[in-house]
Amino acid sequence: MLNQQKTTLEIHFTFFCRSTRQLENQESPIVFRTIYRGQRKDVFTGLSCPPKFWLKEEKRVSHKHKPAPEINKQLQSILFSATQSFQNLKFAREEFSIDELLDCIKGKTPPPQTISEYIALKEAEIEKRVGSDLATTTYYKYKRTIRYFNEFLQIKKSIRNITVSKIDDELLNDFFKYLRKDKNNSHNSCCALMGCLSVVLQPAIKNKVIKVNPFLGIKLGRKTVNRDYLELNEIKKIQALENLSPELKMKRDIFLFACFTGLPYGDLKKLAREHIVEDNDGSKYIRHERIKNGKASVIPLLPAAEELLKSYSTTGDCRDFKWKVVSNQKFNLALKVIAEKAMRDKHLFVHLGRHTFATTITLSNGISLESIGNMLGHTTLKHTQIYAKVVAAKVKNEMKSIMNKF
Secondary structure, eight states, rough: OOOOOOOOOTTEEEEEEEEEETEEEEEEEEEEEEETTTTTEEEEEEEEEOGEEEEETEEOOOTTTHHHHHHHHHHHHHHHHHHHHHHHHHHHHOOOOOOHHHHHHHOOSOOOOHHHHHHHHHHHHHHTTTTTBBBBHHHHHHHHHHHHHHHHHHHHOSSSSSSSSGGOOOHHHHHHHHIIIOOOOOHHHHHHHHHHHHHHHHHHTTTSSSOHHHHHHHHOOOOOOOOOOOOOOHHHHHHOEEESOOHHHHHHEEEHHHHHHHHOHHHHHHOOOGEEEOOTTTEEEEEOTTTOOOEEEEEEEEHHHHHHHHHBSSSSSSGGBOOOOOOOHHHHHHHHHHHHHTTTTTTOOOOOOHIIIIIIIIIGGGGOHHHHHHTTTTTSHHHHHHHHHHHHHHHHHHHGGGGTTO
């Protein structure tokens, strides 16, 4: 007798012969029925028999029908497969639908992805977004995160072929330590990289491939850091540098342009003629959408910034400037050389220009936080307020010298 299974109270498998339908061979199809949590689905097995040979109580074909042994054997195999599929889904996932169960029974469920397979797929998806809703620099951050994670799995864990479902908070905490100690990243950089990994793993978490969100058990709060910037006298030292090669001079000038406009690397690189608009009174300003968040930014062009553009224009119109913004890494290497020539105790990097614009150029000269935020393309005022704290700390330190006098 074919054993019909009630695996649990919530699921029931059975077979029946649909005698109301007749096939070309004059037989009726044998149907596999699944009832799961009040839902019912019928699937044709591809098997058939004459209705008179179907045993309703036993749910099998009578031995009087010559092909009965083979048919009943296949029915038993289908039932076994269904039971196994149900048990596997119950073990691997918290929730699944009757359709997902039937797909699994039919063999349509894709094999579990290994971590390396999953990450490679997500990296390709992220790369396709570059230029539309993702900045190139942000993509490189994702790419670096993925490279570090693969290194971590291989070097520290000696694993590459475990499934995505095995990722847990213990593994991620170990990865954070790897970023901090082995890769010598700052705490905030580690938090940023972990944020990238969270985005990569989010679909697997949302779809319950990873049962419990592993990031819930990790503290990723960023620490407050003092944002460095250039003082006015330091800007003048860089401006005064002479005998620079044409390549180094161009990089110096582009950095100074960042100091006078607040443009980050990605927006410096994409800056073109159409982004510089002339007003009715002859004044010019930069109008563009930030690559990072798509927010519109309008920056009045200071005379110093306009003169820098003109020095790279053959027409005398600053909008016809021609310069080349090299990779971020090469840019920072050049700024290291410039720092050694102008001020040996200062660490120069591209983004320092943005900090300098927010503090020395604007905030220290009475420009409101709201206006600075709009020029920088910040989505919220709290990002701009960081610079207010920097300036406040500077004032406090300068006032210490007269504290004892008054």
